[in-house]
Structures are given as C-alpha cells and as structure tokens.
Amino acid sequence: MTTTNLSHSRSVPTRRRFLGHLGALGGSSLVMTALSSWDLMAGPAGTRPVLSGRPRNAKVLILGAGISGLALGYELSRLGYDFHVLEARDRVGGLVWTVHGGTTHTEIGGEHQQCTWDEGLWLNAGAWRIPYTHTGVLNYCKELGVPLEIFVNEADASYFYREGADAGSLANTRVRLGEVKADIVGQVNELLVKAIDQHSLDLPLTAEDQERLVGFLVAQGYLDRKDRRYRAFADRGPGDPYQLSALLKAGFGDRLRSISPRDGITTAPMFHPVGGMEQIPKAFARAIGPSRITFNAEVHSVRQDDHAATVAYRDTKTGRTRTLTADYVVVCLPLSIVAGLDCQLSAEMMAAVRATTYSNSAKAGLGMKRRFWEEDDQIFGGHLYSNLPIGEFSYPSTGYFSRKGVLLGFYLHSGPAVTLMDRPIGERVEHVLTHSSKVHPQMRREFESAYCVWWRKVEYSRGGFANAAPLARRAQLSKFENRLLIGSAATAPHSEPDWQEGAIAAAWQALTSLHEHAMRS
C-alpha cells in the first residue's frame, strides 16, 4: 500500500481498496458477496483480533496510557494477562485531552496556563471527531458505555470568507454554505433547463424522462416553476443571489459534493462523546481498573536481555527512581518521546523511530460569554471556511442553546501560520480575535478567556498526531525486538495514525504479535 503525507485529505483505505484486497484474496465471488452486503464492512482499523489461550509467565508492562496503550491493556485484561501501565502524566488519554475549567499545563520553555471556563464547558485539544466508519473506536464506545452525540462537520449555515484579490468580487464577504449551494445549483440548473428546452442537448432520455429531469432540476435548485429562472427565495435566506461566476471564482464551489466522502475528515456522520473525548480513555481506565495504572511515572530507560525487560522510571511526585521488570514491554509512547529514551532497541529500529514525524498541531479554545453564533447567526456546529491565518475555526457540536460556549478559534497542524504559536499566549489570542472578528464582529465583546495548546510544546507529547510513514518503515516499527515491541499509533498497519482509529489498529497489531510470541515462549 502506498502512503502519502496527507495532512488535509488524510486518506484511509477506501472501501474500493478494501474490496480490491478481498478480490485478490478470495477471487471475484468474495467481492460480489461484499458488494451485496454491508455486514462485511470492517473499519479502517481492520478486524479486532479474536485470540485465545493464556500464556504462562507473561507479565507485560505498557508504557503510556494513550489510546493505544489503554486499548492494549484492555484487551490483555480480557485475556487474563498480568500487566501494568506506566503513564508520565496525571491523566490518561495522551493526545486525547479534554480541556476544561481547572486544566493547567506549562508549555515546554513557555508559559503556564490555567483554564477558567465555567463547569460544563470544554474543548477537545487533541482528537475531537470520529467518523462513523471508525468502527474500532466506536465499538469500544459501545462496549464501554460511552454515550456519543453527533459531531456536526458540515452545516448549511456556515460562512465562507476569503480575503485577498483571488476571491474576486466576493472578497471580504461572508457567504453562507447554503447560499452557495442554492445559488450555484440554481444557476446551473437554469442553464441546463434552458438547454433542454431548446433541444440543444443530446440527451439519452425519452421525452417523458426529459420532463421528469426538468421537474427535478426545477425543484432541486428552486427555479421558478413558471419561467424556470433562478432568483432569491425564502429558503435561501435574505439577499440577492450571488453570480455563478463570482462564486466559482471565489472557490466557494470547492466544498460542494453531492454526497460526503466515506473516508477522511469530511465523512458524515461523525460523532464525539458527550462531555468530551476524554470520556473514551476514562472508560478504558475504569474497565482496566485503577490498580493497573501508575501515574506520574516518567520512563527513563528500557533495558532487556533474553529473560526479561526492565523499565526505570522517575516518580515525578516524589522524585524517586523506581524499576519494574516484566517479560514484555510494549512501548505505546509517541515516537518523538521514544527517540529521546535510553531504550535497548536496534539501530534499525531507532532509525525508524527517529524518522517518524509528528504534526505541528495547535489549537486555541475561546470561552465565550454568549453563544452569539447560535443566537445571531443560527450556526449550530460546523466550521468557518476561510483563508484567514487561523486554520480551522469551529463552532461547538454540543450544548446547543445553553448560555456560554467554547469556540475552536485556531486549529492548524502545518503551514506558516503555526509560527504564531511562538508568540506569547496573549498575542496568540489577540491574533485569533482580530481575524475572527472579520467574520464575527461580536468576538471581542463576547470573549471571556482562552486556553491554547501547542502539542510540540506539551511535555510527554512533543508533537501532535503521527504523520503517516511509508509501509516499509511501519513494517520495521512493528517488529518484535526480543522482549520489546512498539504499539504506538505511528505503527498502525493499514490505517492512518492521525486518528484514534490508528491507535486502535496499532494496539491490535501489537496485541496479536505479543500474544503469539507469549504463547510460543
């Protein structure tokens, strides 16, 4: 499988590729079965391993209580393994981090922040949305009883806003997605109906079918039933239609699709846990049991010989160093952390570890006194589509019609605008308020307080999500080295490592590998 660095389109294996795979394995009849049945649909993480047997003498240490470490621990507990998880932070979840009132952290070499939002307000600083195709993580939610709600990833009320001459006559104008849809489809349909009426189209349709087609075009794009012309109408909202050419020039048509892609960040529907993404790692931790996880355990070295592996860690509360010995150690830390660890892995493995890169993701959550985007603009979830230097700007898909809310004011994981993160927190917030005010003049008046997370400067993360690595490197990363195995999301075998689903895939791969190894020993 080829991979590319896809920070925006983030392809995961498509159903087509999945079917092609089946065809290669089982011949065309297997593909035919798959084509006629949705039951076979495996998520991008593949199929959860079905394992049996309990190895003798197989004590496992898992380093890191992010999603991959927790999923691995959970599966090991179901198999009856003796295992323990070491986590450097005082919380589970890793990159799955829900910021709320009371949350604090100090940026590496930077400022200390304390979140002051009211109770019930939160921002998912890392993972924040789950496409319905991610059956690995979603089935864990079902199994662990994590309530989910819809994550609104696209809404007709969303604004487009483009600065600069490239946007043509619509520069610096906020135009709603619904207006774009109505005006483009309306005007295109008008052209098409005219052509059909003038018989200037070579249509492979009977007269009756042509009439039905015209009926459809009139209804879909809201052409006037009498003169079949497109003009402003109530459902579009107030104002005159924008010119087709102006909309196309501004690039607003680029987001329109007749259906949403099945894989990637625009897949619909998407979900997120009620109360924040942290509900998933918390549910894993509850299922595993508190005695299985040691917090504030900063791992310093991992040594191994033919008989055992030994982990040395510092208890950050007491400052004391401790060691633990086990039959196996599964490293579920970001490879950016592993790269700096005194770790008895081969030179090939460490080279693969160091070659793996992580996104430069940053988010800024803006606590707002009033949900003006709902009250004044009728926007409920979704995003602002702009070329402003704030990346993704999003409205909360939760707490509708409540009093306050948290906007995602800035989300970027690459590009020059990320350099903003080098500035003091106050300047970052100022930057976001200045630019977002161009679309929402209410921003400054309603702003209460912000919380900024720049993952590169978050201790124990030192980066955002893993960028997809070439298959050869992932194959290297997933190799067992005597008593050591890497289970981080970056090793995900046939899924993107930049989603929780990738962490699940990596955990499943490590689990299978570990169990086979342990059963043989």
Added chain:
Amino acid sequence: MTTTNLSHSRSVPTRRRFLGHLGALGGSSLVMTALSSWDLMAGPAGTRPVLSGRPRNAKVLILGAGISGLALGYELSRLGYDFHVLEARDRVGGLVWTVHGGTTHTEIGGEHQQCTWDEGLWLNAGAWRIPYTHTGVLNYCKELGVPLEIFVNEADASYFYREGADAGSLANTRVRLGEVKADIVGQVNELLVKAIDQHSLDLPLTAEDQERLVGFLVAQGYLDRKDRRYRAFADRGPGDPYQLSALLKAGFGDRLRSISPRDGITTAPMFHPVGGMEQIPKAFARAIGPSRITFNAEVHSVRQDDHAATVAYRDTKTGRTRTLTADYVVVCLPLSIVAGLDCQLSAEMMAAVRATTYSNSAKAGLGMKRRFWEEDDQIFGGHLYSNLPIGEFSYPSTGYFSRKGVLLGFYLHSGPAVTLMDRPIGERVEHVLTHSSKVHPQMRREFESAYCVWWRKVEYSRGGFANAAPLARRAQLSKFENRLLIGSAATAPHSEPDWQEGAIAAAWQALTSLHEHAMRS
C-alpha cells in the same frame, strides 16, 4: 394570512412572508434592515411578550398542563400572578409524551398497554422534533436548562423503497439517499459537461469561468477527471450506478434539494431534548413549582358571571368532586375536549371550538434488541422514504452505538392506513413488522416489544395536533368572553398549531390578552 390544511408540508410563516409583513408595517427601509441582519429573526411564534405591572385581585386558573398551559403558567409566575393549573392526567405535557419502560395507558374503548423497554429507551409519542427556527420553545429550553441534541432529519444513508409498478425498474429495491444523490447529480453533470465541451450551451460565462464550472461539475458529482464520465466510485458505496431515468421514474429525486427548506418538517438543523421531549414540560413544571399544579383533576364544568369563574373537577383518585373559583379561567385543553365540556361560552365560541379538527395521529414504537440499522446498515437517525403503508418509519437520533434502541415503526396522521389503528395491538405490530421487514429483514429477529399510541383513543386528548384553522375562526377562538379565555395551541395567531411552537404562540397571545384585561379591571 391564508391558511391551508397542510398535514405534510405544514407551512409556517416563511421569512419572506415575515419580511412582507414588516414591509407593510414599516416601509421598505425596515425590510432592508431585516434583509441585512439575522438578529431580527423572530421565530414563528412571534416575539415573547414583554409585560409589566401586577394586577390586584387577579387569580387565574389554567386548565391543562400541556405546553400552552405550562408556558402561560410560567409567564404568570414571572409576573407575580396568583395562579393554579388543573391537569386531568398524572403527568404534565399533554401531547408532549415520552413513552418509556413502565408507561401505561388504556385506549378509549380498547386495550391496556404497559411499556417494557429497558431503562434509557424511549419514544416521543407526540412532539418529537424542533426546527432551529422555533425560537419560542428553544429559548425556553435555554432559560430552563433543558439540554438538547441534534435530531437527524435527513441522512445520506437512508433508504428509499417503493412498491408497485409506478416505481418502475427500481420497485422493491432499497436505494440509499446518498446513492440517489450521487447517481442523479453525477449523470446530470456528465450531460452538462458534455454540452459545455461541445459548445452546445449558450453560456453567459467567460472561457475561464466555463473551465471553473466544469471543474465544479466534475468535483461535485464525482465525474472521472480524465474522461469526465460518471461511474461508480468509493464514496457512493458498492454497486453500479442506477440509471438516471430509473431514478427519476421512481420519484427518488423528489427529496433532493440543494439546501433544506427554512420552514417546515424538513428544516435543518432540528433538535430534541436529551432524554425525551418530556424534559420540556417537566422543566416548566419544576420552574412553576409543584404546589401550583393539581394532577388527576378532570374538569367537568366551567361557569362564570361578572365577578368570578368557577371550575368543577373530579379528583380521579378519590372520585370526589371539587370546585375552585378564580377571577379568570384560561382553557388550555384540546378543543376536542372543550367541545364536550359544560362550559359557559357563547354559541359563536362553541361553534368555533367544535369546528376545529385534530389530526388522527398514531405512532408505534418498536423496542429492538440490537441497533442493526447502525451496525449493519450504518444508518444513524433519519427516516425510511417508502410508500409502504406504515407512514413515517424513523431511526433514533439518540443513543448511537448503544445496545438496544426504539424504532418509530409507524407514524401517520391521516390517510387510509390509519384504519390499521382500529385493529388489536398485536395486529398493528404484525402489520408494521411485515412491511418494514421488506426493507430490513432483521426486524422480526431483533424485535423485542412494542408500544402503540393512537391519539384519538388517548383519554384527555381525543386527537393529535390541531389542524390549522382559518384566520377568522382563530380570531373568534382568541376572544375574551367575560372571565374566560381559550389558550390552546389551536388559537395560535400566526403560527401552525401542530408544533410546540404553536402552543407557545397561543400561550403568549392568551398571556397578553389576560394581562391587559386584568390590568384594566
């Protein structure tokens, strides 16, 4: 304002009509202001009355703790009135009724049912969705702290299914909305691109704009970038595209709109309270205070003279009759109930009361052991679009990825299929299972237990929602008759009475009328 009986499209005043209204009132400059600002957007219930002053000697009795009675009581409590609510049932909400495990009722002249669904499972037997435009009820949710979640009213995963020769070659075939969208738009765009390439269209576009248009058409309908032809693609799902003519013939294009209507049952987004619609009346009741509501109070007569009004009611628990006297009585009961009441209203008023009709709505909730529509079909909320004699068949917009769920197996409020409701409960359920199994063969295997509500046979309702009455009749119904006033949803002045929003509008109208009267006295 003209009104029509719109059981399906249920028009409410459109923004256009609202703007026309403004224009008539304030001249064109007022319309211009409204056109450039969304802030002015009043919900279909109009604007909440802003009243002041507290009348001396104004004790009010409200008959009925449905939404109109509760909203009126809530506003009266804010104004400091002395008031009391009489409710015949043992619950608040009237037509806002959430059925869950333990719910019981006996149909008038019919069977007794007891709901046996697991905890956490429910069906909104009456009101079940709130368009974002219904700011009256939504603002009460905000004020009273009722958490809301998205009600998924349209989803690409939904199936179309048509029986009968009219559906042509697609009869008895389940086709997804997303497939319909992809195949129709894809094929239409292919035709259009071909025409543009052949210069057979008289386009008011520059060559550059034409290129952009082609680019848009290719991307939107997923034409192949090279040969610009439409064919099956991964995002569409497995299988070959359906013929454009077959889709149009089957009528599947009828549901496609470039944007959703702003008013009516397909308005997006829509919402519903977390935990069931009953959360709204319950929140009103909490705010009013339990001492203000007497349950099991079956009103038998309302008498009045120039000094006072007297209500006689039977306590259905003890069988004893009691009377209460007040300065005013506001009747917030269904007019189908008022019609049979010994009520001292004028002949004109009683004629208007008796002329008002109510829908023949019925719903059947099917408790299912497994959410097969999610697990097997990737359907998350939304409806089945069929011509099966089961009316609306819908998937829950809540509890995603949990174990069990309740399907709305039958929802009709008119037409011949409602006669099914004359059959025993067992036969109704059998009918629904038989027909829905054509689309979902899993139905019988996963079925657990049903609960049927036929509003015509529900005591104290004797009908579903009020059908919109002509303006003259509504004007009559909203008249004060000495010490008596009707505040039921059927009197809603400029909104449809078949939504909670209509009940709010009616309550506001009654409130204003009552307060003015009381302040004058």
